[in-house]
Amino acid sequence: MQRGFLLILSGPSGAGKNTVLDAVLKRCPDVVYSVSATTRPRRPMEVEGRDYFFLTREEFESRIAAGEFLEWAEFCGNYYGTPLTFVHESLARGEVVVMDIDIQGARQVREKMPEAILVFLLPPTMAELEKRLRGRSSDSNAAIERRLETALEELKAGVEYDYVILNDEVERAAAKLEAIITAERCRVGRSEYFQLVKDIVGEQGVMRQDDESAAH
Amino acid sequence: MQRGFLLILSGPSGAGKNTVLDAVLKRCPDVVYSVSATTRPRRPMEVEGRDYFFLTREEFESRIAAGEFLEWAEFCGNYYGTPLTFVHESLARGEVVVMDIDIQGARQVREKMPEAILVFLLPPTMAELEKRLRGRSSDSNAAIERRLETALEELKAGVEYDYVILNDEVERAAAKLEAIITAERCRVGRSEYFQLVKDIVGEQGVMRQDDESAAH
Numbered sequence: 001m002q003r004g005f006l007l008i009l010s011g012p013s014g015a016g017k018n019t020v021l022d023a024v025l026k027r028c029p030d031v032v033y034s035v036s037a038t039t040r041p042r043r044p045m046e047v048e049g050r051d052y053f054f055l056t057r058e059e060f061e062s063r064i065a066a067g068e069f070l071e072w073a074e075f076c077g078n079y080y081g082t083p084l085t086f087v088h089e090s091l092a093r094g095e096v097v098v099m100d101i102d103i104q105g106a107r108q109v110r111e112k113m114p115e116a117i118l119v120f121l122l123p124p125t126m127a128e129l130e131k132r133l134r135g136r137s138s139d140s141n142a143a144i145e146r147r148l149e150t151a152l153e154e155l156k157a158g159v160e161y162d163y164v165i166l167n168d169e170v171e172r173a174a175a176k177l178e179a180i181i182t183a184e185r186c187r188v189g190r191s192e193y194f195q196l197v198k199d200i201v202g203e204q205g206v207m208r209q210d211d212e213s214a215a216h
Numbered sequence: 217m218q219r220g221f222l223l224i225l226s227g228p229s230g231a232g233k234n235t236v237l238d239a240v241l242k243r244c245p246d247v248v249y250s251v252s253a254t255t256r257p258r259r260p261m262e263v264e265g266r267d268y269f270f271l272t273r274e275e276f277e278s279r280i281a282a283g284e285f286l287e288w289a290e291f292c293g294n295y296y297g298t299p300l301t302f303v304h305e306s307l308a309r310g311e312v313v314v315m316d317i318d319i320q321g322a323r324q325v326r327e328k329m330p331e332a333i334l335v336f337l338l339p340p341t342m343a344e345l346e347k348r349l350r351g352r353s354s355d356s357n358a359a360i361e362r363r364l365e366t367a368l369e370e371l372k373a374g375v376e377y378d379y380v381i382l383n384d385e386v387e388r389a390a391a392k393l394e395a396i397i398t399a400e401r402c403r404v405g406r407s408e409y410f411q412l413v414k415d416i417v418g419e420q421g422v423m424r425q426d427d428e429s430a431a432h
Binding site: 119120122123124125126127152155156158159160161162163164165166175176178179180182183184186187188191193194196197200201202 | 335336338339340341342343368371372374375376377378379380381382391392394395396398399400402403404407409410412413416417418
């Protein structure tokens with residue numbers, strides 16, 4: 001069986017990571033979402049265990065100490081982290097694990113798993129990004145200002161990624177992400193290439209020379 | 217404008233390169249086929265300038281001497297080569313240039329253009345490959361035997377490629393090739409990333425701090 005791989009989607013808060021991921025997850029049964037743990041307050045529409053595992057600072061810190069995160073970071077005063085167990089189990093099943101993590105987290109993952117694929121999602125414009133952040137209404141003005149400042153910094157870091165997708169239209173962006181997953185599945189380095197060739201050649205390949213007189 | 221790139225499709229004779237390429241070319245207007253030159257005899261269904269430029273050995277050798285090929289090789293007693301001019305003009309227009317060339321040719325291109333994408337197409341089985349080659353009826357028995365022996369060698373070389381596609385079903389294989397093209401268009405290294413970010417940030421990004429009082 002072909003091994004799975006990690007795909008990290010990063011991008012400024014408000015770039016549309018969730019919407020794009022949702023569209024891809026709906027269409028691709030072999031792609032699974034790695035639910036992050038966080039200490040930030042739950043937003044009204046968010047569901048425990050689907051959007052995040054919501055932890056207290058004490059719980060989060062004891063899990064850091066126990067080495068239970070693939071990566072973790074503190075962002076705007078809250079912890080965010082990726083539980084290891086789920087990732088390992090999914091990859092072993094041949095699934096593609098997608099994660100929505102920030103640039104610091106992506107760097108940590110790349111260090112531990114250099115074969116991970118890093119995709120950066122760009123908002124169409126900064127004005128649109130600000131509109132989306134204000135539309136959420138869950139964040140204070142000060143928090144939105146901080147997010148916008150962070151966004152400008154993050155846009156520069158996108159150049160460290162493997163792929164970049166401009167989220168000008170959700171369906172188009174989702175199709176591109178899906179294409180990246182399909183393409184990465186075709187990578188020679190990810191296929192068990194010689195097993196594949198062995199399957200193709202099979203008995204025929206070895207016996208063909210001897211069978212020639214019969215075939216003609 | 218985003219630069220184009222070269223995509224090389226290789227695979228044993230009979231793997232279905234033409235059929236898969238035709239399907240992709242029909243769907244992707246920004247993908248163009250680089251017509252090779254050859255000295256091998258024209259097959260009944262083939263059209264000059266669409267399938268190949270058919271040249272005499274003398275014509276071919278004088279073009280080699282003039283440096284007019286991106287790559288060329290001798291295969292089964294015939295010359296095959298890629299005219300340079302078309303490739304350069306298409307890449308400059310931002311197009312993806314696909315080429316159907318053998319492993320020797322792919323190695324030459326990779327040396328001259330390391331950013332070229334190499335895709336290897338696998339036949340579903342050797343038995344199916346032989347059936348397809350015999351179905352063509354244009355080749356002699358001896359030529360078919362040579363092609364089958366070459367195929368076994370070529371399968372091993374596929375591991376040098378970037379991507380591998382199993383051609384078990386034409387539409388599925390074509391969709392994978394299309395996904396590879398879409399994904400490669402999203403490569404950070406191929407996008408003019410900082411220009412993209414500049415477009416997003418625009419005037420707003422620079423002026424936002426000054427405009428804050430007006431916006432609130």
